[in-house]
Amino acid sequence: MKIGILNGGGDCAGLNAVTRAVVRRSEQFGFVVIGIRHGWAGLLDLDTVPLSWSAVSDIIKEGGTILHTTRTNPFTREHGPETVLKNIEKLKLDALVAVGGEDTLSVGAKLSQMGLKCVGVPKTIDNDIYGTDLTFGFDSAVNVTVDAIDRIQTTGESHDRIMIVEVMGRHAGWIAAYAGLASGANLILVPEEPLERDEVANFLKKRHESGKPASIVVVGEGCVLRDYPTDSTKIDEFGHPRLGGIGELLAKEIEKRVGIETRAVVLGHIVRGGAPSAYDRVLATRLGVAAVDALKDGEYNVMVCLRNNQLTRTPIIDILGHTKKLDPETLSLIKHFRI
Numbered sequence: 001m002k003i004g005i006l007n008g009g010g011d012c013a014g015l016n017a018v019t020r021a022v023v024r025r026s027e028q029f030g031f032v033v034i035g036i037r038h039g040w041a042g043l044l045d046l047d048t049v050p051l052s053w054s055a056v057s058d059i060i061k062e063g064g065t066i067l068h069t070t071r072t073n074p075f076t077r078e079h080g081p082e083t084v085l086k087n088i089e090k091l092k093l094d095a096l097v098a099v100g101g102e103d104t105l106s107v108g109a110k111l112s113q114m115g116l117k118c119v120g121v122p123k124t125i126d127n128d129i130y131g132t133d134l135t136f137g138f139d140s141a142v143n144v145t146v147d148a149i150d151r152i153q154t155t156g157e158s159h160d161r162i163m164i165v166e167v168m169g170r171h172a173g174w175i176a177a178y179a180g181l182a183s184g185a186n187l188i189l190v191p192e193e194p195l196e197r198d199e200v201a202n203f204l205k206k207r208h209e210s211g212k213p214a215s216i217v218v219v220g221e222g223c224v225l226r227d228y229p230t231d232s233t234k235i236d237e238f239g240h241p242r243l244g245g246i247g248e249l250l251a252k253e254i255e256k257r258v259g260i261e262t263r264a265v266v267l268g269h270i271v272r273g274g275a276p277s278a279y280d281r282v283l284a285t286r287l288g289v290a291a292v293d294a295l296k297d298g299e300y301n302v303m304v305c306l307r308n309n310q311l312t313r314t315p316i317i318d319i320l321g322h323t324k325k326l327d328p329e330t331l332s333l334i335k336h337f338r339i
Contacts, residue, residue, distance in 0.1 A: 001029070003295060004088070005051070005097040006036035006043070007069040008104030012125045012137030013276035014284035015065035018099050020056045021288025027053055029296055034091060039100070040107055041072035043084040048091065060281055063274045069100075074107060085114060095300065097291045099123050102130075102320060105303060109316040112301040119291045120303035120316050125272060128172035130322035131314045132305035136284040138174065141271040145179035148267055153183065153216050160213040162204060162254055162262040166247030168271060169220030171323045175271070177330050180218035181337060188334045189219040189250075192326050194226045200250065201257035203338065213260055219246055286311060 005022050007015050019035070026033045033051040036042035049067075059066055074080030088096070095117040098108040101124040108118040122129040125141035145167055156163035165185075167175045173190025180188035187203060189195060204215055223246055247264035255262040276284065283306065290304040290311045302313040 001031045001094045001295065002034065002092055003031055003095055003097060003292070004034045004036050004043075004048075004091065004093045005067070005099065006039050007065045007067050007123070008039035008098065008100035008107070009069060009071055009123070010101075010125070010272060011064050011069055012123060012272055013063050013140035013274060014136035014280040015067075015069075015099060015123065016056070016059040016062045017276060017281045017284035018121055018123075018136070018288040018291075019051070019065070019067060020060050021285040022097055022292055023051050023053055023056045025289045025292035029292065031292070031295075034093065035067045036096075038068045039070045039072050039104065040074050040084065041070045043087050044072070044074060044077065044080060046087050046090070060285070061275050063276065071103070073103070075110065081111060081114060084111060085116065088116065095119065095295050097121060097295075101126075105316050106320050109301065109320060112316070117295075117300040118316070119294045119300065121287050121291050122303055122305060122319075125175065126169055126172060127174040128170075128324045129319065130324045131303060131319040132307065132324075133309075134283065134306055136276070136280045136287065137272075139279045139283075140274070140277040141168070141175055142178045142182065143277050144271045144274060145175060145267060146182045148265075148270065149179060149183035149185065149216060149218065152265055153214075156216060156263075157214040159261070162213075162215045162217065162251075162258070162260050164217045164219060164247045164251045164254070164262065164264040166219050166221055166264060166266045166268075168268065170222040172325050173220040173223070174326065176218050176220035176223075177326055177334055181333060183216070183218075184337075185216045185218040187215065187217045187338055189217065189223045190326060190331075190334065191220055191222040191224070192331060193334075194224050196227045197225055197253050197257070198227075200225075201254055204254060204260070205258045208258060208260055217250065217254075219250060221246060225249075
């Protein structure tokens with residue numbers, strides 16, 4: 001069997017560990033692996049590289065992806081899907097491992113309806129893919145975010161400032177919630193439960209009046225204020241707005257309403273980069289092996305996923321159109337620790 005592997009969407013820690021695992025498991029079965037560079041764009045432009053164990057054996061500790069990635073959507077290009085399928089035939093690929101989030105997997109699902117044999121591996125630092133308990137990259141992103149918040153907190157306390165830390169999280173507040181709770185943030189704002197400007201300002205004002213002028217507020221980039229909705233006209237090829245700016249907006253509003261110097265820090269892509277955590281290295285390895293096992297079993301058009309720490313498979317089509325939001329327990333913890 002000849003297998004292609006591609007990475008789509010945003011980069012995250014652990015992608016190289018998946019590639020390494022796919023190559024290792026494939027060679028154990030006598031399969032050949034071809035790397036598709038720059039996501040789905042590599043199947044439009046025939047941008048590929050052969051992969052062997054000697055080429056990938058040491059990449060488990062490296063951040064980013066040796067295959068590179070883009071947010072290319074073949075279905076937005078003229079004859080894009082047909083070109084992808086023709087090039088898969090030219091490359092003599094029997095199946096494809098698509099590593100990515102819902103956008104990448106949705107392309108795989110649509111192409112599978114046109115004849116592609118595909119297995120998906122869920123990937124996102126946001127941890128919001130439906131059907132799996134955890135995605136690799138999330139643990140690494142949270143660890144980097146916690147370290148940054150710890151550092152921001154010390155400078156905020158030194159100057160008696162309110163510090164707003166904006167983190168990634170388009171539709172779900174997993175990074176904001178976990179990093180905020182782990183760092184002891186005073187207020188955590190997530191897309192699942194929008195607040196009003198007055199609620200935020202009044203909370204911080206009460207802290208100030210109780211003798212605590214320094215505060216840490218962690219906010220997910222996709223969070224909106226109920227009385228101040230944000231909008232973005234910049235969208236990617238999957239129709240998603242390019243977010244950012246809620247931290248600066250909050251900082252201006254809070255300083256005006258509370259009267260304390262307030263600074264915003266946008267962590268952004270900082271949390272994507274760097275070496276993966278030990279947990280993510282292992283999880284990515286498990287998922288890479290599981291993807292090849294699914295191909296060996298002849299089970300296609302599925303996503304390998306983690307449920308109750310056990311690996312399983314689910315039809316890709318079943319996860320599309322859903323977002324894994326914060327669970328009630330985590331939302332409750334956020335409220336308990338508004339301190």
